[in-house]
Amino acid sequence: MDARSALDDDTALEQAALDVLDANWTGSATVPSMGRYPHQWSWDSAFVAIGLARRRWSRACAELLNLFSAQWSTGMLPHIVFDRAHQEAYYPGPSMWRSGECAAAPRGVPTSGLTQPPLQACAVWWIWRYAADRDAALGFVRRAWPALVAQHDYLASARDIGGDGLAAIVHPWESGLDDSPSWDAPLAALPMVRYACGPEEWHSGSRQDRYVWLALRYRDSGYGAGYLRDEHPFAVEDPMFNGIWLASCTALANLADAIGTDRKPFDEAAERIRGGLLERLWEDGFYARDLRAGGLIPVRTIGGFGPMLDPGMPATIVGTLIELLESSFLGPSGYPVPSCEVRALEFDRERYWRGPSWVNTNWLLRQAAAEHGLGALERLLAAGTLRLVRQAGFRECFDPFDGMGRGCRDFSWSAALTLDLLA
Numbered sequence: 001m002d003a004r005s006a007l008d009d010d011t012a013l014e015q016a017a018l019d020v021l022d023a024n025w026t027g028s029a030t031v032p033s034m035g036r037y038p039h040q041w042s043w044d045s046a047f048v049a050i051g052l053a054r055r056r057w058s059r060a061c062a063e064l065l066n067l068f069s070a071q072w073s074t075g076m077l078p079h080i081v082f083d084r085a086h087q088e089a090y091y092p093g094p095s096m097w098r099s100g101e102c103a104a105a106p107r108g109v110p111t112s113g114l115t116q117p118p119l120q121a122c123a124v125w126w127i128w129r130y131a132a133d134r135d136a137a138l139g140f141v142r143r144a145w146p147a148l149v150a151q152h153d154y155l156a157s158a159r160d161i162g163g164d165g166l167a168a169i170v171h172p173w174e175s176g177l178d179d180s181p182s183w184d185a186p187l188a189a190l191p192m193v194r195y196a197c198g199p200e201e202w203h204s205g206s207r208q209d210r211y212v213w214l215a216l217r218y219r220d221s222g223y224g225a226g227y228l229r230d231e232h233p234f235a236v237e238d239p240m241f242n243g244i245w246l247a248s249c250t251a252l253a254n255l256a257d258a259i260g261t262d263r264k265p266f267d268e269a270a271e272r273i274r275g276g277l278l279e280r281l282w283e284d285g286f287y288a289r290d291l292r293a294g295g296l297i298p299v300r301t302i303g304g305f306g307p308m309l310d311p312g313m314p315a316t317i318v319g320t321l322i323e324l325l326e327s328s329f330l331g332p333s334g335y336p337v338p339s340c341e342v343r344a345l346e347f348d349r350e351r352y353w354r355g356p357s358w359v360n361t362n363w364l365l366r367q368a369a370a371e372h373g374l375g376a377l378e379r380l381l382a383a384g385t386l387r388l389v390r391q392a393g394f395r396e397c398f399d400p401f402d403g404m405g406r407g408c409r410d411f412s413w414s415a416a417l418t419l420d421l422l423a
């Protein structure tokens with residue numbers, strides 16, 4: 001996409017975004033990008049559903065229902081639902097995850113064995129909120145409800161590895177912020193050993209080796225919760241993952257009202273997560289906590305702003321986060337938020353979650369600003385994000401200094417959230 005000037009016009013930008021989403025629609029789900037990511041990804045689908053809620057309402061519902069149909073009996077929503085037509089076009093594919101050998105996995109559809117930030121209840125709330133047909137909306141929420149509750153129960157049980165009400169991620173892929181510098185230390189500490197079922201030796205000990213090694217360890221435990229709690233060497237409480245979970249608990253409480261069921265368990269869950277975030281992850285900002293090494297991981301990333309999505313976050317905390325955002329993340333370029341603090345040693349403007357600016361995290365921050373009545377910030381983030389896509393198209397991510405597009409083109413969540421920003 002390089003029709004720069006064409007995208008200056010809102011109508012043309014909207015049409016271009018819809019074209020991308022139509023092209024990436026397989027008939028049952030929207031893939032993040034046809035070439036690089038030809039399957040359904042869990043949090044990508046939530047962003048797509050949010051973007052479609054006001055334009056293609058039924059497809060937004062179908063997107064999420066397809067994801068829910070791949071839910072494990074444990075309640076886990078897998079981070080990838082594989083499209084059989086492309087099988088091994090993405091590595092690691094179904095032959096590495098072997099979900100079919102696990103009794104808890106769904107029959108007939110191969111999935112990964114990990115999850116991703118639980119944004120789906122927020123997406124269902126979006127769909128409910130913007131439905132033109134209230135009966136259809138009620139029907140959809142009732143269908144989605146058991147999947148959302150099961151997902152929530154899974155996180156609250158199997159993933160409360162620290163025993164403090166927060167959910168732990170057990171692999172960097174689960175964060176959605178894959179190569180964030182937050183995971184450098186826990187990854188470096190992995191006891192990389194010869195692995196019977198993997199490559200003969202892990203020569204380089206590269207990041208990808210470590211990712212695969214970690215996934216294989218979990219797979220060969222039979223994807224067990226007991227193994228995760230007692231043995232798995234990577235367990236991190238991440239503020240973005242938990243901030244999104246908290247926001248989803250609030251969405252669940254509001255959806256409970258909509259379908260006439262008790263909202264109290266979800267309000268209580270939100271309170272518990274808020275307490276955990278403040279007690280366990282807050283210092284002079286929010287940081288990820290390494291449950292294996294013990295202690296906070298002292299790198300400031302976009303993940304530290306996740307808890308701002310909580311409308312109940314105390315104003316003093318929000319105030320400190322805004323100061324941090326202005327002093328260490330927002331530069332004079334006018335392009336929105338890089339994925340890592342610009343002054344950090346780990347900052348790299350060219351590498352995915354180590355520097356570039358992403359439409360989805362800008363959108364989440366804008367949503368957080370709206371929750372806290374920060375109108376100027378909300379407008380700044382919306383305008384800056386639209387400027388990125390107008391200049392460079394619906395790229396996967398963008399250089400935070402000059403707005404140049406990076407990663408793949410025609411990326412679904414960049415298109416979908418543009419629709420929401422234009423709405």
Ligand code: 9WN
Binds near residue numbers: 043044173175178179
């Ligand atoms: C691994 C699909 C996904 C996003 C993640 C992003 C990237 C995958 C990868 O692409 O992750 O899940 O191959 O790096 O980091 O946020 O969901 O778009």
